[in-house]
Amino acid sequence: MKFTEEHEWLREEGDVIVVGITAHAAEQLGDIVFVELPEVGTEVTKDDEVCVIESVKAASDILAPLDGEITEVNEALVDEPGKINEDAIGDAWFFKVKAADKSQMDDYMDEAAYNAFIG
Amino acid sequence: MGDTSELLHTPLFDLHAELGGKMVPFAGYAMPVQYPLGVMKEHIHCRTQAGLFDVSHMGQVILRGESYDAIAQAFETLVPMDVLGLDQDKQRYGFFTNEDGGIEDDLMFANRGDHLFVVVNAACKDADIARMKEALEPDVTVEVIEDRALIALQGPSAGTALARLNASVDAMVFMDVATVELAGAECWVSRSGYTGEDGFEISVPNGHAEALCRALLEMEEVEPIGLGARDSLRLEAGLCLYGNDITTDTNPIEASLIWAIQKVRRAGGNREGGFPGASHIFGAMAEGVARKRVGLVPEGRAPMRAGTPIFASAEGGEPVGEVTSGGFGPTFNGPVAMGYVGTSYATIDTTLFGEVRGKRMPLKVAKMPLVPANFKR
Structure with missing residues (x-):
């Protein structure tokens, strides 16, 4: 699993990358009450704003970590955004992206580096 | 932090x-x-x-x-x-x-x-x-x-x-x-x-x-x-949150706080007026106001926060109001807000549109409180 400085986690699953936010990010955001997901089939470029999440405190964006195509989104989050606070790194994935260039994954941190990053 | x-x-x-x-x-x-x-x-x-x-x-x-x-x-x-x-x-x-x-x-x-x-x-x-x-x-x-x-x-x-x-x-x-x-x-x-x-x-x-x-x-x-x-x-x-829902620029009639002005201090009361701005407030009471503070319930799940502009229709037109406080209501179990809208839009159940991230989404004017009060009378 890889981690971005935007507090997303990326897990390789066959030829797609599953993307979510870290437990640390979920904790910082507070109780999450709303999620807007991208449409399946959307072509995204790295750093595009692809999701919106709103917590009890504020709205934030989720950025595309890689170039590629959105192949699947986790609709369950729309009805139960609180899942992100409960199980950020497990069931509460946001979307799957078919990476145009998997080598973009190499730029990201491993778990030890991410844990050091969040201190 | x-x-x-x-x-x-x-x-x-x-x-x-x-x-x-x-x-x-x-x-x-x-x-x-x-x-x-x-x-x-x-x-x-x-x-x-x-x-x-x-x-x-x-x-x-x-x-x-x-x-x-x-x-x-x-x-x-x-x-x-x-x-x-x-x-x-x-x-x-x-x-x-x-x-x-x-x-x-x-x-x-x-x-x-x-x-x-x-x-x-x-x-x-x-x-x-x-x-x-x-x-x-x-x-x-x-x-x-x-x-x-x-x-x-x-x-x-x-x-x-x-x-x-x-x-x-x-x-x-x-x-x-x-x-x-x-x-x-x-x-x-x-x-x-x-x-x-x-x-x-x-x-x-x-x-x-x-x-x-x-x-x-x-x-x-x-x-x-x-x-x-x-x-x-x-x-x-x-x-109301002072600074958001009521300010130096909102009068009590617009703010739907007329109930807080007892009859004895209103025009015709025994001790009418005698406070700053009385003539403006009495004028607003007699002639009505252009905008009113109302409760607002967004119809989707997206919170509409302070500053969200409110429109009368899903497309076009100028704003007819603005959200002054908004977020998620845990007891209401959905987004809740309050704000000011033109008086002609202030009737309960009027459907209006709040613009969030460039998209207009429906919201309804709702009776306040949005969750019933539970005082010991």
């Missing part, structure tokens, strides 16, 4: 730290925005059991003069409320107005027999104190209370919890005020609050504040509640 090193501390600062409060700057103070329970659970806990809030940042002021009537008459020159006719040991909601009929701050005041006890908002307290001193002294003295903390115990179990410390509070009803001994300290207690729930606001000597809070927090039904949940609780209850 902001830098909180330059901020003022309430007497409960160390207790907040011990309880794991996440401290943020608020009106010059370091205040807990939430505790480990989190905003959502704190909110629900307060609505179902009892929550303890530190509101010591608010300003506590005592006005003294020759007699209550003399103090009340003087105070009526600053507020459009019936102060003189307020029974002893009763509290009332009010606000300071300005010459244009705008609202300078909202407040609570209580008739304590030989004095008037006033509680004002933290962000406005310096200006409020200066305003009162200028207008009222020397006949009425303005005594700023610096040696007392202010806490609120709110929720359906608040009465049961506080009665364990002193059974006499059981007899108090909504807006009653009394001096009560709690955990060995002489406290000024009112049966009131700002959550829409039954509960108390308690002024306690600084040196006793922590012990009183600990005595309450030991009780099973009491949890500490931060500013985050305080905001969602008051929003569901349809209560």
